[in-house]
Amino acid sequence: MNTITFTDLDSLLSRAEPYAQYTTVEFWNDPHVSQFLLQEHLNPASDLASRNHAFLDRSAEWIINEFGISARSSVLDLGCGPGLYTSRLAKTGAGITGIDASTRSIDYAKEQAAKNGLAVTYRNGNYLDCDYGGPFDLILMIFCDFCVLSPVQRAKLLRKIREALTPGGSFFFDVSSIQYYQNIREKLEIEFQEEGGFWSPERYYAFNQTFKYDDRNLLIDKYTILTGRETRQIHHHLQCYSIDMITHELEENGLTMHKTFSNAAGDKFEEESNEYAIIAVKDPL
Incomplete structure (x- = not known):
């Protein structure tokens, strides 16, 4: 049973550290x-x-x-x-x-x-x-x-x-x-799927966050997925350019x-x- 406390969730939803995680290959090869x-x-x-x-x-x-x-x-x-x-x-x-x-x-x-x-x-x-x-x-x-x-x-x-x-x-x-970067806003969205959603065949909650880093023109989409069995995170970075x-x-x-x-x-x-x-x-x- 995957039991999450308030402290756990607060930590999981903390601001993403740029390039601390590289999950691209994991994301594209997830069986589901x-x-x-x-x-x-x-x-x-x-x-x-x-x-x-x-x-x-x-x-x-x-x-x-x-x-x-x-x-x-x-x-x-x-x-x-x-x-x-x-x-x-x-x-x-x-x-x-x-x-x-x-x-x-x-x-x-x-x-x-x-x-x-x-x-x-x-x-x-x-x-x-x-x-x-x-x-x-x-x-x-x-x-x-x-x-x-x-x-x-x-x-x-x-x-x-x-x-x-x-x-x-x-x-x-x-x-x-850079224009694309300027059009994006930081956000937190919560998704619930009973079964067969994008992230898992099981029932899950997903916390979808977008963070902006103005000093780098960098976007990070951070996805925290909670099922009855596990908690996992996917980080998508997007460097924006002039x-x-x-x-x-x-x-x-x-x-x-x-x-x-x-x-x-x-x-x-x-x-x-x-x-x-x-x-x-x-x-x-």
């Missing part, structure tokens, strides 16, 4: 939660686990044209999920590789590639640690995945990306903006800002956008 996330990935209208499929179609078409992807190209998608981008890009005949930490998503992506005759290489692993292979002409990281990492993790990732790119190769990714901030971070790790857009479909850059999409390049030696 990952079922819901895959359903959201595959829901054409949903923007929860990935962007809606109309946007994905527009984005993939723009990426193919912008980077001239062809049968001679090599592309790596970090955080590829169930293959929503990789399956679209593979139709060009390019050499496509996808890496994702979610076993459920990668299994689905492999099944769909085999079913549809798509030559995509999928790897189940944490892109912070696994070998990328390559080299690649283009590396993608879309849906603001870059923003959930700590400063140390981001620096490690950018160095790995630089090493895996061909000379003159591109890294295309998106980030949440263009100057991300330019500096790229340069510190050997990449150069090349182009900016308002989203991953290549819409014209506007500073007040909630997200920015960025092409960074590895300068030829």
Whole structure:
């Protein structure tokens, strides 16, 4: 029996310490939660686990044209999920590789590639640690995945990306903006589910908190889930950026800002956008 006192709850709901917990891989591989996330990935209208499929179609078409992807190209998608981008890009005949930490998503992506005759290489692993292979002409990281990492993790990732790119190769990714940060308010919401909710197949209470850290332009969503058997917490970090901030971070790790857009479909850059999409390049030696 999971018995919680007032003191316990007060401690559990305390202000989150930035980067004290990294629960991203745990979240995406939870046996129950990952079922819901895959359903959201595959829901054409949903923007929860990935962007809606109309946007994905527009984005993939723009990426193919912008980077001239062809049968001679090599592309790596970090955080590829169930293959929503990789399956679209593979139709060009390019050499496509996808890496994702979610076993459920990668299994689905492999099944769909085999079913549809798509030559995509999928790897189940944490892109912070696994070998990328390559080299690649283009590396993608879309849906603001870059923003959930700590400063140390981001620096490690950018160095790995630089090493895996061909000379003159591109890294295309998106980030949440300062404008997005300014629009968010701190909150505490309480959720109750009798059974079969997002967080657990059991009856549960969930305390959903958002914290802001103005000195870092950092958001943390902290989820505390209580069932009859256990208490667990998930922390989602979201670093928000100005263009100057991300330019500096790229340069510190050997990449150069090349182009900016308002989203991953290549819409014209506007500073007040909630997200920015960025092409960074590895300068030829």
